[in-house]
Amino acid sequence: MNKIFTSLVFLIISGVIVLGLALPIPNIPALGDKARVLYFHVPMSWISVLAFFMSMWYSIRYLKTKDHDYDIRSYSCAQLGFLFCILATATGSLWAKFSWGSFWNWDPRQTSIFILLLIYGAYFALRSAIDSEDQRAKLSSVYAIIAAVTVPFFVFIMPRIVESLHPDPIINTQGKINMDSSMLTVFISALTGFTMLYLWMLNLKIRVEKINYNKLSLND
Amino acid sequence: MLLKNSYLVFKKDLSSELRTRYVINSLLMFVLVTISIIRFAIGDEKADNEILTGLLWIAVFFTSVSGLSRTFVKEEEKETSVALKLSTGSDSVILGKLIFNMVLTFSLNALILFLFVIITDYQIKNLPGFLIVLVFGNLGLVSASTIIAAIISKANSKGTLYPVLSFPVLLPLLITVINATKLASLGVETDKLFGEIQILISYFIVVTVASLMLFKYVWED
Numbered sequence: 001m002n003k004i005f006t007s008l009v010f011l012i013i014s015g016v017i018v019l020g021l022a023l024p025i026p027n028i029p030a031l032g033d034k035a036r037v038l039y040f041h042v043p044m045s046w047i048s049v050l051a052f053f054m055s056m057w058y059s060i061r062y063l064k065t066k067d068h069d070y071d072i073r074s075y076s077c078a079q080l081g082f083l084f085c086i087l088a089t090a091t092g093s094l095w096a097k098f099s100w101g102s103f104w105n106w107d108p109r110q111t112s113i114f115i116l117l118l119i120y121g122a123y124f125a126l127r128s129a130i131d132s133e134d135q136r137a138k139l140s141s142v143y144a145i146i147a148a149v150t151v152p153f154f155v156f157i158m159p160r161i162v163e164s165l166h167p168d169p170i171i172n173t174q175g176k177i178n179m180d181s182s183m184l185t186v187f188i189s190a191l192t193g194f195t196m197l198y199l200w201m202l203n204l205k206i207r208v209e210k211i212n213y214n215k216l217s218l219n220d
Numbered sequence: 221m222l223l224k225n226s227y228l229v230f231k232k233d234l235s236s237e238l239r240t241r242y243v244i245n246s247l248l249m250f251v252l253v254t255i256s257i258i259r260f261a262i263g264d265e266k267a268d269n270e271i272l273t274g275l276l277w278i279a280v281f282f283t284s285v286s287g288l289s290r291t292f293v294k295e296e297e298k299e300t301s302v303a304l305k306l307s308t309g310s311d312s313v314i315l316g317k318l319i320f321n322m323v324l325t326f327s328l329n330a331l332i333l334f335l336f337v338i339i340t341d342y343q344i345k346n347l348p349g350f351l352i353v354l355v356f357g358n359l360g361l362v363s364a365s366t367i368i369a370a371i372i373s374k375a376n377s378k379g380t381l382y383p384v385l386s387f388p389v390l391l392p393l394l395i396t397v398i399n400a401t402k403l404a405s406l407g408v409e410t411d412k413l414f415g416e417i418q419i420l421i422s423y424f425i426v427v428t429v430a431s432l433m434l435f436k437y438v439w440e441d
Contacts, residue, residue, distance in 0.1 A: 063437050118388040125384050129375040139371050142434045146367060146389060149430045153392035153423060 009200055012193030019186050026180045037095040039186055043194035044088035048116060051081025051198070056148035059141035071137035072213060074144065075127070076205040080198060082120040089113050112154050119147045133216075222315070225308045229316025233291060234323070243290040247328060250286055254279045255335045262340060272342045273402040277394065279332055280361075282383075284325055288365040289382045291317045292373035310436040314366070318428070321362045329358060345407030353404055353413060356420035357397030363424055364389050367431035370438045393423050 020039040025032075058074035061067075092113065093103045104110060126143055130136040237244060258275050267275075295301040304313060333354070336342055344350045368386045372378050400416035 063434075115388055115391055118391075122385045122388055125381060126371070126375060129372075129377050129381055131376070135374055138437050139374055142438055143368075143371055143385065145434060146364075146427070146430055149426055150364070150389050150392055150423070153419065157392050157396055157419060 005196070006200060009193060009196045012189055013197060016186060016190040016193050020190065023182055023186060026183060034095060034099055037091055039190040041088060041091040041095065042187070043191050044084050044091060045113070046191065047194060047198045048081050048085035048088050048113075050195070051077045051084060051202075052116065052119075052151075053148065055081060056144050059144040062137060062141045063145075068133075068137065068213065069210075071141065072209045073206055074141065076202055076209055078120060078123055078144070080202055080205060082117075082124070084198065085113065085116055085120060089117065115151070115154065119151070123147070222309075222312055225312035226315035226319065229304075229308065229312055230319045230323075233316065233320040237320075242294055243287055243324070247283065247287045247324075248331075251279070251283055251328060251332055251335065254282065255332065255339055258336075259339045267340065269343065269405045270402055272336075272340055273398060273405055275340070276332070276336050276342070277398050277401070279336065280329060281390075281394065283328055283332060284361055284365055285383050285386060287324060287328065288321050288362065289369040289372060289378065291321060291366070292369045293378055296373045305439070310439040311432065313439060314370070314432060314435040317370075318363060318366050318431075321366050322359070325358050325362050326355075329354065342405070344405045346404045346410065349408070349410035349413055350401055350404035352410065353397060353400040353417060353420070356417055356424065357393065357401070360393045360397075360420055360424040360427060361390065363428040363431060364393065367427070367435065367438075370431075370435060374438070389427075393420065396420060396423075 016039055020036055025035055055074045055077040058070045058077060062070035062074060089110075092110070096105070096107070096110070097103045100107075123140060123143060127136055127140050130139060236242070258279065262275075295304060337344070365386055368382065368389065372381050372385060375381055396416050396419045400413050400420070403413060403416075404410075
């Protein structure tokens, strides 16, 4: 089962990389070939948000059950989410350099991903500042939940401050996705492939963290 | 019963504060120092309202960051938290501390605003709107800072950790409140600020409810 899963992940992602670069792309005004970044950037951003809310979900489960398993899961989600968040920031700002002319110009979208990075950073800083296992699990769970309830406010705040130049209003006009069928296929496969890759990495990460945790409790 | 106990926790904090001056003295000096730094940084230049509002919020943010964590850190440092745990439930502790922090923040902010207006010649064109925004902004600021203070009181390196943890949580509030106070100081009418005020109120409610629900996990061992 695991073997089939990993080979599927490998196949889909190789396909996405090859087809994403090779297939012709429909003419989107002001984007052109630069729109190819969406095959990689959008899945990365989606996963960093998904991992953030999964981490919150496992934090809630931990507080309810006090089962250390959930804390390990929550921590692993946060670590992978941080990795994907960095990748989303990097791909996004590379694209911004060629479309907007600078790597970073505090577009609302850039501000929101910056805050996500800050939250992940604060979460790891908190975890490393607590010695006792139980306290660490409890306090970081509480912090993850507090952070997660404040994040949705950006949905309301960001449009009020400054208009975004982010291209989803161009590609995605009036809720209709303005992609032709080949582009849409590659895009959907990219989303599926990278999400599967994330789940596979998460599974590995959780197993490693569990071994570490058991080793620590054996040493005590 | 809950309200009475919260009031007792608040009264205990207030009278212990008035007796020992654990935070007040250093905070007053902190406000004075911050405002003087702003004064010397501006010099004789005439700064416009957009910059002055930003400077005002830097002073407010760092004052609350250095002051509000003390309520919980004090209990851990003086090892009184066990006694407090024995005396009353976690709900009344968080409510009492919230009220105490609110009183502290409101009085400090009144002082900051007063000194700031005197020193930098800050013109507020729509004063009622400005004050309404400031009050609701402070409510949210206090409730988020209080639960984070409870979290860091159990961690090492409390002083540096506090701004790191509170900044990303407070950022939605800060962006809104800075924007709204800037508009009010430029003379935008209060009913045009209604959207911002709505965000501030809902932030306060959401964070307060979340902290009331989560505090018992932080407080009880």
